[in-house]
Amino acid sequence: MFNKLKAACRADWDAYVQHDFVRQLAAGDLPKACFQHYLKQDYLFLIHFARAYALAIYKAETLEDMQHAKAGLGAILDDELELHVSYCADWGIAREDLESLEEATATMAYTRYVLERGMAGSLVDLHVALSPCVIGYAEVARWIQAQNFTVLEGNPYRSWIEMYSSDEYVAVADAAAAYLTKAGAGLSDADLARHTKTFREATRLEIGFWQMGLDRAM
Amino acid sequence: MFNKLKAACRADWDAYVQHDFVRQLAAGDLPKACFQHYLKQDYLFLIHFARAYALAIYKAETLEDMQHAKAGLGAILDDELELHVSYCADWGIAREDLESLEEATATMAYTRYVLERGMAGSLVDLHVALSPCVIGYAEVARWIQAQNFTVLEGNPYRSWIEMYSSDEYVAVADAAAAYLTKAGAGLSDADLARHTKTFREATRLEIGFWQMGLDRAM
Amino acid sequence: MFNKLKAACRADWDAYVQHDFVRQLAAGDLPKACFQHYLKQDYLFLIHFARAYALAIYKAETLEDMQHAKAGLGAILDDELELHVSYCADWGIAREDLESLEEATATMAYTRYVLERGMAGSLVDLHVALSPCVIGYAEVARWIQAQNFTVLEGNPYRSWIEMYSSDEYVAVADAAAAYLTKAGAGLSDADLARHTKTFREATRLEIGFWQMGLDRAM
Amino acid sequence: MFNKLKAACRADWDAYVQHDFVRQLAAGDLPKACFQHYLKQDYLFLIHFARAYALAIYKAETLEDMQHAKAGLGAILDDELELHVSYCADWGIAREDLESLEEATATMAYTRYVLERGMAGSLVDLHVALSPCVIGYAEVARWIQAQNFTVLEGNPYRSWIEMYSSDEYVAVADAAAAYLTKAGAGLSDADLARHTKTFREATRLEIGFWQMGLDRAM
Secondary structure (H helix, E strand, C coil), rough: CHHHHHHHHHHHHHHCCCHHHHHHHHCCCCCCEEEEEEHHHHHHHHHHHHHHHHHHHHHHCCCCHHHHHHHHHHHHHHHHHHHHHHHHHEEECHHHHHCCCCCCCCHHHHHHHHHHHHCCCCHHHHHHHHHHHHHHHHHHHHHHHHCCCCCCCCCCHHHHHHHHHHHHHHHHHHHHHHHHHHHHHCCCCCHHHHHHHHHHHHHHHHHHHHHHHHHHHC | CCCHHHCCCHHHHHHHHHHHHHHHHHHCCCCHHHHHHHHHHHHHHHHHHHHHHHHHHCCCCCCHHHHHHHHHHHHHHHHHHHHHHHHHHCCCCEEEHHHHCCCCCCHHHHHHHHHHHHHHHCCCHHHHHHHHHHHHHHHHHHHHHHHHCCCCCCCCCCCHHHHCCCCHHHHHHHHHHHHHHHCCCCCCHHHHHHHHHHHHHHHHHHHHHHHHHHHHHC | HHHHHHHHCCHHHHHHHHHHHHHHHHHHCCCCHHHHHHHHHHHHHHHHHHHHHHHHHCCCCHHHHHHHHHHHHHHHHHHHHHHHHHHHHCCCCCHHHCCCCCCCCCHHHHHHHHHHHHHHHHHHHHHHHHHHHHHHHHHHHHHHCCCCCCCCHHHCCHHHHHHHHCCHHHHHHHHHHHHHHHHHCCCCHHHHHHHHHHHHHHHHHHHHHHHHHCCCCC | HHHHHHHHHHHHHHHHHHHHHHHHHHHCCCCHHHHHHHHHHHHHHHHHHHHHHHHHHHHHCCHHHHHHHHHHHHHHCCCCCCCHHHHHHCCCCCCCHHHHHCCCCHHHHHHHHHHHHHHHHHHHHHHHHHHHHHHHHHHHHHHHHHHHCCCCCCCCCHHHHHHHCHHHHHHHHHHHHHHHHHCCCCCHHHHHHHHHHHHHHHHHHHHHHHHHHHHHHC
């Protein structure tokens, strides 16, 4: 199903995965201030993503789905946020800066879109809206690894690239794709058309998130 | 689809449509206090049903679905509530009584179930949860009209029976059934299983609503 | 605040805490089948309570509130459900019975009320709706311990009573009360009136839950 | 309360009310293509605003609040959308164009923010998120009327300016402000701080909406 969704918005998908922010990150010449801006907003992004997983628990029909979503929630609240805080510290961003941060419009745009889509639609709608992020980041890292202009040696963003290339992260992305495949079986055409629209809109909002980093925009 | 849903919970459906409250109403020997109790709770029921239609507007994907749900909302807020107030007045229940009413647990049970199902699920889930009421009342009236113990002449509940037998009401019920039929096309087995469960639970909560009237229970 | 809420619905609160189900449980003469029926429905109750905590995470404004609600969620999904399954096994109820259980109307009534109140209202509304359960069970256990007709020696329900009298459970209840106290500071009269209504309705639905056990009602 | 909220984000508020899009519209030299782009997105905006009013009905605690929100919903679905379609036709935008429109990220950003804020928070939170639009447009029109660079004679945007300066629209805006004033009485400091944040974020998203028109951005 994920491949079907991607194929239906190929140009947007490529514009997301191969965005200038990603290219500069791969080449190691992304301005530090852009990456810092991105990192800061990503902290707020994570908090809203935790809320999205909480919503997935609320919406779940089975204990299995509840546990699946709770794993995602726990990963963020128990680990990723603290990892993010310490990663930000490496980049000279203090915890207090993160805690008093103003939210950029691109951050509001994508996160609220996901939450609202998940509330108005079904559990599958929510997971579709999440997928350009969850599955997409693994694809971004894989794409980076495959480009001949990519430089890992001495690249200040190497740890970022390697985190999303790691077996752990790839396993998370694969699990999300497997969920969609299962959920996508037997969908009506109307459901599929709706999911395609959601996936495309979420992808466009991801593009906006990279652009926000590049422009250091609020 | 409505027929499929009914067939899947035949015993509960019959227990609802042919409930003692309905039988006594048809025969005209339902104690007046039971009917009054039912009427009062039905006022609160209507308010929550208006909220359910508002939720359906929020959840709609198309202007057509929004207008469809808005018609249901308007019918309640613009007409039915006032009709209900004046009908209650005929039965000696003052507007102030209605406005200061305590909600019976059976009323809370069914209305919150519908609203919560509609929020957690999709728009179709919401309409399935509403259908035992919307479509069921037309069926109750039709069943009453077909029984040989039914007495219309001199029956104090005649106007109630005739309201739900009216062409206007039957058209509302038919439209709701048509919506389900359309929504039900191309549903996956998992969706159908979920809707069957919802329909059955909502039907059981409708039985509870009649029983609340009969027992004058809070 | 919790004391204010209780005081505003004293008769209902006493009818809940001192319900016949509780009295018979204290005396040890509650029919085993009633307790089993209660235990089975309590399994479904727990699942919906986990959903309510997930909703509290979604609704939280601060990381602290998110972590607070996540602790409640984790307690249920990681521990209480499995404890409940094994406790049920002691009472001759198999895991498969729990997993294929039909939900009683009293279970639907209270759980959906809480979820719907929490969705329509604010985070505080949600916690108020939860409080008759979370804080109330500690009070029920304390009340049992203080009655002279209570028998612990040889009481088949002793482990249940002791669980809700335990320091661990009392700490959970105290934390919930402390949350309400903090949230209740500076509330407007309109907010307080709404919370009082919610608290009272939730308490009445808890009475319905005990009664469901006693009547082995569906 | 509205004045308090404005005062707390004065710079953002002025950047919204006095935005270049507004200035060029006042002077009559806004490029036609920018206005057309704005008009098209405003169509999608209206649909989501109708959903927000539906959400307000769902969240209402009183019949009066339900009727208040229903008036807003009806105004959009019964009148404003059709007016908008015919106004768009005057500007050379066909109904079919509106119906097959892609949503710009700025449109998604503001509308989903409002809906999500309204869902996660209380009814007051929802109305606060709506207010920069509902009340702000009247203020924009008043500001335009007061500037010496404003040209009405021969201004292609005159009808737009006069619509939002009309007694009818001012009455709508005044009613929304009166609602906030009433709701704001007796709010706790925590509530007020949250509303201030919401108001400021919604105002920033309104700025993004003007900018989207000016840049003809998707």
